[in-house]
Amino acid sequence: MTQHHPDSFSLMEYSAGNLTEPHALCIRLHLDQCSHCRSRVDMLDSLGAIMMEQQPQVSVADTTFDSILARIDEGPGPDQVEAQQRRSVGPLQKLLGNDLDSLPWKRQLGDVSVLDISDRFPGQTEQVVLQKLTAGGKAPTHTHRGEETTIVLQGAFADNKGIFNQWDFVVLNQQDEHKPIALEGDDCITLSVLSAPVKLTGTFTRLLNPFIR
Ligand SMILES: [Zn+2]
Numbered sequence: 001m002t003q004h005h006p007d008s009f010s011l012m013e014y015s016a017g018n019l020t021e022p023h024a025l026c027i028r029l030h031l032d033q034c035s036h037c038r039s040r041v042d043m044l045d046s047l048g049a050i051m052m053e054q055q056p057q058v059s060v061a062d063t064t065f066d067s068i069l070a071r072i073d074e075g076p077g078p079d080q081v082e083a084q085q086r087r088s089v090g091p092l093q094k095l096l097g098n099d100l101d102s103l104p105w106k107r108q109l110g111d112v113s114v115l116d117i118s119d120r121f122p123g124q125t126e127q128v129v130l131q132k133l134t135a136g137g138k139a140p141t142h143t144h145r146g147e148e149t150t151i152v153l154q155g156a157f158a159d160n161k162g163i164f165n166q167w168d169f170v171v172l173n174q175q176d177e178h179k180p181i182a183l184e185g186d187d188c189i190t191l192s193v194l195s196a197p198v199k200l201t202g203t204f205t206r207l208l209n210p211f212i213r
Contacts, residue, residue, distance in 0.1 A: 135185055
């Protein structure tokens, strides 16, 4: 089951249609597999519709905003959480026209392969990268110069913040230094949207690779 979800602000931005296409794709992939977050977005969509209808008579105070966020954070009960589907990448597969294992991966040093798919998003300035870490493999220690939004598409990885399974969502920034390790079993494949390059901090300083963004 998905343990790491997009934060409330990201879901609000998604609901409002304010996210860039690559960021929206990350959220959509997660929503396809997470009934918890789908319920939160449904609630946001409803709230947004009500607020649109009532404008301009209603002004939204900070306290209202906070209470909306609190309600969203509560989410649905456990009975609403569905079983997760495996290996269903839906919108991404349509975009790539291929399954994940058949993509033209570029092998980097060590256990990491990468595929830059930024060109699938014409007009966007962010870098969009698929990253693959061989099952049981390790990525170099690195920090992040900007913000990186990542969703796990297959397999799982662990770092100092915990274990990230399929469809888990994680946002990393300048404060985060980590060294991801793929769990045994499937190769770990992630989709990342990067606002700035990665800064390597370990011994693999010549390495320019994924899991690293
Ligand atoms: Zn979720």
